[in-house]
Amino acid sequence: MSTDGSVLDKISASQGLLAVTSGEFPTVLHQLLAPWHHCGDSLPLLLGGMVGSQQGWREAPYVSVPASVASLSEKLVLVELGNGQSGWIVPGFSAINQAGLPDVMRGEELQLLGLAALAPTPRLRAILPGTHSKHAVLCGDVVQSFNTFMTGELFSLLKHHSILGRQLPVQQPCQTSFLKGVDASLEGGLSQVLFSVRTLRLFEQIPIQAVESYLSGLLIGSELAALKGAGTPLFVVGDEGLCQWYLLAMEWLGVHAEFISGDRCFLVGMTQIYQQLKESRHVS
Amino acid sequence: MSTDGSVLDKISASQGLLAVTSGEFPTVLHQLLAPWHHCGDSLPLLLGGMVGSQQGWREAPYVSVPASVASLSEKLVLVELGNGQSGWIVPGFSAINQAGLPDVMRGEELQLLGLAALAPTPRLRAILPGTHSKHAVLCGDVVQSFNTFMTGELFSLLKHHSILGRQLPVQQPCQTSFLKGVDASLEGGLSQVLFSVRTLRLFEQIPIQAVESYLSGLLIGSELAALKGAGTPLFVVGDEGLCQWYLLAMEWLGVHAEFISGDRCFLVGMTQIYQQLKESRHVS
Numbered sequence: 001m002s003t004d005g006s007v008l009d010k011i012s013a014s015q016g017l018l019a020v021t022s023g024e025f026p027t028v029l030h031q032l033l034a035p036w037h038h039c040g041d042s043l044p045l046l047l048g049g050m051v052g053s054q055q056g057w058r059e060a061p062y063v064s065v066p067a068s069v070a071s072l073s074e075k076l077v078l079v080e081l082g083n084g085q086s087g088w089i090v091p092g093f094s095a096i097n098q099a100g101l102p103d104v105m106r107g108e109e110l111q112l113l114g115l116a117a118l119a120p121t122p123r124l125r126a127i128l129p130g131t132h133s134k135h136a137v138l139c140g141d142v143v144q145s146f147n148t149f150m151t152g153e154l155f156s157l158l159k160h161h162s163i164l165g166r167q168l169p170v171q172q173p174c175q176t177s178f179l180k181g182v183d184a185s186l187e188g189g190l191s192q193v194l195f196s197v198r199t200l201r202l203f204e205q206i207p208i209q210a211v212e213s214y215l216s217g218l219l220i221g222s223e224l225a226a227l228k229g230a231g232t233p234l235f236v237v238g239d240e241g242l243c244q245w246y247l248l249a250m251e252w253l254g255v256h257a258e259f260i261s262g263d264r265c266f267l268v269g270m271t272q273i274y275q276q277l278k279e280s281r282h283v284s
Numbered sequence: 285m286s287t288d289g290s291v292l293d294k295i296s297a298s299q300g301l302l303a304v305t306s307g308e309f310p311t312v313l314h315q316l317l318a319p320w321h322h323c324g325d326s327l328p329l330l331l332g333g334m335v336g337s338q339q340g341w342r343e344a345p346y347v348s349v350p351a352s353v354a355s356l357s358e359k360l361v362l363v364e365l366g367n368g369q370s371g372w373i374v375p376g377f378s379a380i381n382q383a384g385l386p387d388v389m390r391g392e393e394l395q396l397l398g399l400a401a402l403a404p405t406p407r408l409r410a411i412l413p414g415t416h417s418k419h420a421v422l423c424g425d426v427v428q429s430f431n432t433f434m435t436g437e438l439f440s441l442l443k444h445h446s447i448l449g450r451q452l453p454v455q456q457p458c459q460t461s462f463l464k465g466v467d468a469s470l471e472g473g474l475s476q477v478l479f480s481v482r483t484l485r486l487f488e489q490i491p492i493q494a495v496e497s498y499l500s501g502l503l504i505g506s507e508l509a510a511l512k513g514a515g516t517p518l519f520v521v522g523d524e525g526l527c528q529w530y531l532l533a534m535e536w537l538g539v540h541a542e543f544i545s546g547d548r549c550f551l552v553g554m555t556q557i558y559q560q561l562k563e564s565r566h567v568s
């Protein structure tokens with residue numbers, strides 16, 4: 001990233017937390033960053049997400065919300081890269097959520113900080129769809145509260161391992177079936193309406209190629225039932241393909257929301273952390 | 285079974301629908317019943333459950349509720365056993381459930397008919413816990429409506445395939461954690477509260493050996509949230525071990541219910557069907 005926040009180059013690898021043996025983090029990072037070795041070893045390095053979890057490189061304890069960018073950058077955890085260089089792990093957030101239960105995030109906090117900078121309003125709500133979808137409330141650059149919904153993981157489990165996904169032909173995205181699922185989600189609790197994925201297929205009331213779209217509508221609809229705070233600006237942050245389904249459901253439910261790229265928010269969030277770090281003179 | 289409904293002998297095999305190749309049903313049945321061949325081939329044979337599904341031996345189309353014992357026994361489907369003998373498949377029920385969605389059962393209808401005979405009241409509610417738990421309303425021997433909850437399947441999926449069940453030590457049943465889960469289920473929709481299985485473990489607010497008990501409480505609590513019809517007698521029908529957890533949750537929630545053995549209800553239900561069949565002179 002250049003100092004103005006634009007991306008100069010990008011390296012991606014599908015090498016998650018569970019693929020790295022404990023103690024091997026510096027080596028794996030060194031290998032991943034090999035294409036940038038010609039830039040010298042002086043680039044500042046910030047790390048976010050599960051790398052700071054108990055099972056990660058080094059634990060970066062959660063910061064309790066309400067919390068701001070500043071509070072995150074004060075709690076960065078230093079790691080040695082093994083070549084004299086060092087990096088900083090950004091901690092995640094913890095909260096007591098809307099349901100009064102403990103909640104955590106790692107990685108999404110950077111998107112939220114970026115969102116706060118990109119959409120400066122006194123108060124906003126954000127939905128970050130994904131395996132563990134997050135709903136958050138922000139006041140300025142302070143994350144006030146958030147709640148995790150296991151929507152993406154439930155979809156994957158039910159599709160791959162349950163009776164609902166058994167012996168399905170190749171699936172096609174179908175807006176009508178998706179919205180039928182959203183409607184059904186309004187009629188009862190999730191465990192009460194979920195079996196309709198089976199019965200609507202059995203009675204041919206949804207196309208057999210659209211069973212997953214209906215399931216997706218049911219799950220996203222159930223998630224959106226928790227939306228509170230009408231009148232507060234609402235943003236959907238993440239991958240555009242997935243976010244479009246959330247926006248479609250919300251339009252259907254009469255809820256206005258705006259899309260912002262999750263990658264863009266992440267970079268702006270990381271830039272904020274970096275600026276704070278620079279100001280506190282930890283790095284040049 | 286003797287003519288008074290008592291069990292003379294029993295054969296069990298864990299050989300479900302998916303284990304039998306289409307067309308092989310008569311052969312498999314013949315092998316299963318080998319220990320009874322010395323009784324001669326004249327015993328009447330009634331078959332219930334998935335054997336009558338689209339993927340079963342022969343499809344026995346669903347009977348729509350409201351429906352009684354009589355309506356089921358009028359819709360029995362004849363199958364030839366291949367040795368000159370025949371049997372009757374009992375059809376399942378279909379319904380439009382509480383959520384206004386199509387619903388089905390196969391096998392549980394026999395337990396419901398047995399329950400109606402064992403607990404004759406003008407109106408009762410029944411919960412049949414299991415992989416696909418059923419809630420039903422009966423008026424006399426007429427099944428009025430029912431609703432399926434995927435509680436058992438969700439528990440198994442989340443335990444075996446989700447992040448919630450990952451790297452757990454051997455689990456111990458724990459009533460305190462179970463009831464903590466029931467309490468949590470009251471605080472939000474299932475997808476909203478489910479992640480607390482992860483966070484309560486992370487923050488050591490439930491014993492690591494009791495994670496599954498907490499998950500079970502969450503799921504059963506979510507299912508019981510749909511209970512309506514206070515004042516109507518409520519029965520929990522099934523395996524005693526599983527039903528005790530439902531009864532514990534209901535006692536905690538201040539809901540009175542009574543346990544009846546699912547096997548006993550099944551046998552009484554089958555006997556009812558057999559009596560109807562005899563009266564209509566299909567069998568001696």
